[in-house]
Amino acid sequence: MNSKPDAQSTCPIERSLAFLGDSWTMLILRDANAGVTRFDQFKKNLGIAPTILTKRLATLTDERLLEKKLYSERPPREEYVLTDAGRDFLPVLFMIAAWGQKHRGGGRLTRFLDAENGTELKPAAIDTVTGFELGTRPIRIVVPE
Known part of the structure; x- marks a missing residue:
């Protein structure tokens, strides 16, 4: 086995860990499943640096575990909502x-x-x-x- 998870591996555990193997990612999913949806809520609950949170939310969105939804048009504000994959x-x-x-x-x-x-x-x-x-x-x- 490789020392670094590979998203192209034949092993589903290794593929999943390629983006989930970080504790922040799993804690974001924990909080999302508890009803947290907004950037500031995640930041406050987790005590996570904004730059790290931005990257993890982008990864979870790219991997389709979360999706962005507009909750305010003026000013434009988005929240992060679980997809079926995120709930699973x-x-x-x-x-x-x-x-x-x-x-x-x-x-x-x-x-x-x-x-x-x-x-x-x-x-x-x-x-x-x-x-x-x-x-x-x-x-x-x-x-x-």
Whole structure:
């Protein structure tokens, strides 16, 4: 495997990490899934430098996880709204959170609750073909020829 993620790789993990492998990108997606849409909100929530935020938002827009929508014509102002691809990333974020609670826990941690019934989320990745939880059985990686 290469030391730097490659967007042209045959591995979907490597392709995804080519633009997602940065923590700021994932934190922007976390906040977008929580309803943050405006540049200043992202900047305030994340404590991120404006230049870095501008670059990450451009990448997420180019990669079609976010799209710009005009919310004010005078002066012209845009917000960043999740696309289907951006919403599809939410389960990935919760799987990272579950791993972090298990292996990087301790102290005070943010909890994620179901908004309707108040129960804490306990995400698990299940193979829909076999019904088995991922990580409980060996896998085989098949590289295309």
